[in-house]
Amino acid sequence: MLSKKNKEALFNPLSKDNPVLVQILGICSSLAVTASLEPAIVMGISVIAVLAFSNVIISFLRKTIPTNIRIIVQLVVVAALVIIVQQILTAYQYDVSKQLSVFIGLIITNCILMGRLEAFAMHNSPWPSFLDGVGNGLGYTIILLVVAFFRELLGSGKLFGYQVVPQWCYDHGYENNGLMILAPMALITVGCIIWWHRAHNKDLQEN
Amino acid sequence: MNKNSNIYQILYAAVMVLLVGSVLALIYMALKPKQDENIANDTRKQILSALHIAAPDESQVKETYEKYIIQDLLVDGEGNIVDSAENVAFDVQMKANVKLADAERKLPVMKCKMDDGSIKYVLPVYGAGLWGPIWGYVAMNDDGNTIYGANFSHEGETPGLGARIADKEFQDLFMDKHLFKDGEFKNVVVLKKGQTSTNGAEQVDALTGATITSRGVSDMLDDCLSRYEGFLKRLQGNTQVAVPGEITNVVKPQ
Numbered sequence: 001m002l003s004k005k006n007k008e009a010l011f012n013p014l015s016k017d018n019p020v021l022v023q024i025l026g027i028c029s030s031l032a033v034t035a036s037l038e039p040a041i042v043m044g045i046s047v048i049a050v051l052a053f054s055n056v057i058i059s060f061l062r063k064t065i066p067t068n069i070r071i072i073v074q075l076v077v078v079a080a081l082v083i084i085v086q087q088i089l090t091a092y093q094y095d096v097s098k099q100l101s102v103f104i105g106l107i108i109t110n111c112i113l114m115g116r117l118e119a120f121a122m123h124n125s126p127w128p129s130f131l132d133g134v135g136n137g138l139g140y141t142i143i144l145l146v147v148a149f150f151r152e153l154l155g156s157g158k159l160f161g162y163q164v165v166p167q168w169c170y171d172h173g174y175e176n177n178g179l180m181i182l183a184p185m186a187l188i189t190v191g192c193i194i195w196w197h198r199a200h201n202k203d204l205q206e207n
Numbered sequence: 208m209n210k211n212s213n214i215y216q217i218l219y220a221a222v223m224v225l226l227v228g229s230v231l232a233l234i235y236m237a238l239k240p241k242q243d244e245n246i247a248n249d250t251r252k253q254i255l256s257a258l259h260i261a262a263p264d265e266s267q268v269k270e271t272y273e274k275y276i277i278q279d280l281l282v283d284g285e286g287n288i289v290d291s292a293e294n295v296a297f298d299v300q301m302k303a304n305v306k307l308a309d310a311e312r313k314l315p316v317m318k319c320k321m322d323d324g325s326i327k328y329v330l331p332v333y334g335a336g337l338w339g340p341i342w343g344y345v346a347m348n349d350d351g352n353t354i355y356g357a358n359f360s361h362e363g364e365t366p367g368l369g370a371r372i373a374d375k376e377f378q379d380l381f382m383d384k385h386l387f388k389d390g391e392f393k394n395v396v397v398l399k400k401g402q403t404s405t406n407g408a409e410q411v412d413a414l415t416g417a418t419i420t421s422r423g424v425s426d427m428l429d430d431c432l433s434r435y436e437g438f439l440k441r442l443q444g445n446t447q448v449a450v451p452g453e454i455t456n457v458v459k460p461q
Contacts, residue, residue, distance in 0.1 A: 064210070064219070065210075065219075066210045066211055066215060066216045066219055067210070067211060068211060068216060069216055069219070069220060072220065073219075073220075073223060076223055076224065076227055077227075080227045080230065080231060083231055083234075084231070084234055087234055087235060087238050087242070088238065090238070090242045090245065091238040091241040091242050091245065092241070094242075094245035094246075094248075094249065098249075102363070
């Protein structure tokens with residue numbers, strides 16, 4: 001079940017081969033949905049689900065897919081899964097689906113997905129592909145959560161919508177940093193995380 | 208079988224699209240009722256918000272709405288009530304409604320009874336922001352002149368700039384504004400700080416950095432609220448217009 005290779009497929013994307021920090025993929029959505037923690041979690045779960053299942057489906061089909069139209073096949077599979085996720089969210093998580101608006105639909109264009117399908121699922125059997133999908137989805141989700149944590153805390157003084165910065169701080173002149181809510185600070189936050197991550201992983205540094 | 212032959216590729220694509228299409232259609236049909244209910248509840252929440260009412264929790268939105276909204280009305284330009292069937296105003300699709308010719312446009316009004324017994328009238332408005340549609344609900348006091356509250360929503364205005372029309376801070380600026388001055392309809396306008404309206408209408412400060420969205424709100428109020436001039440004048444003359452069960456001036460729709 002979890003051979004050494006499978007473990008690598010699952011755990012490498014969490015840090016050493018993180019899709020956001022190392023491959024710099026999926027930046028667009030990680031800037032857009034991280035103003036607070038709740039949409040970030042829902043987005044992360046959605047990406048994990050879509051990525052894992054599209055990896056499995058493509059892996060099952062990989063021997064039948066005609067090479068010339070393989071990108072189209074991958075896109076159709078991803079698009080179908082994304083639409084299913086969107087429909088389910090509208091039915092059961094309406095407020096969150098409104099917050100995430102176009103970004104669920106834009107999972108289709110998330111480079112992490114096409115990247116994993118082309119690089120992994122087309123050449124591996126379903127079970128490792130599933131693990132690879134979950135691993136990469138988790139790697140992406142972790143970064144979303146870290147960014148969202150700082151943005152929600154410093155930008156709104158809240159975590160998961162609950163006030164954590166006490167009122168007396170505001171009474172003594174503390175103010176929420178409105179810039180944290182906007183996309184530029186998200187980019188800078190991601191940049192800082194990448195900086196920290198590379199400083200702690202010597203093997204990622206170029207000479 | 209040759210995987211790269213044309214026939215194989217075309218068949219593969221065709222079968223795949225058929226399969227995926229039918230699966231999606233099934234899921235859509237299965238989830239549609241639940242989704243429609245969510246959208247309707249969201250609209251109810253917006254209407255209640257214009258009245259400064261919040262449902263105690265998510266599951267009670269519909270009950271709360273039905274408790275306060277006592278009657279749905281459709282009025283005409285002169286203020287006559289043309290229809291008062293159940294949910295007749297709630298069911299008006301404003302998006303399609305604002306595109307109709309002036310004569311065909313419906314003017315929905317939702318009549319509400321507050322806890323203290325006072326009567327409010329909610330008027331839906333719909334217009335365009337910078338990136339997409341904006342819409343809202345304006346609650347009027349029964350003097351037909353004073354705004355009791357307002358709620359605005361948008362589809363995709365810029366977060367932090369135009370999207371702030373959905374914030375309470377902006378919406379509260381509309382409270383207690385008067386639409387009439389010396390008996391003449393003036394509406395309320397959204398203007399940059401320092402500007403004054405040309406016709407003496409009462410004004411609300413525009414949002415900094417969101418000129419076009421603010422103008423959109425102003426245009427939306429101009430387009431939608433002004434059509435209610437007749438209805439509001441009736442209210443001013445007679446606060447007893449259309450108390451449920453005592454509708455006297457109903458004109459049957461043609």
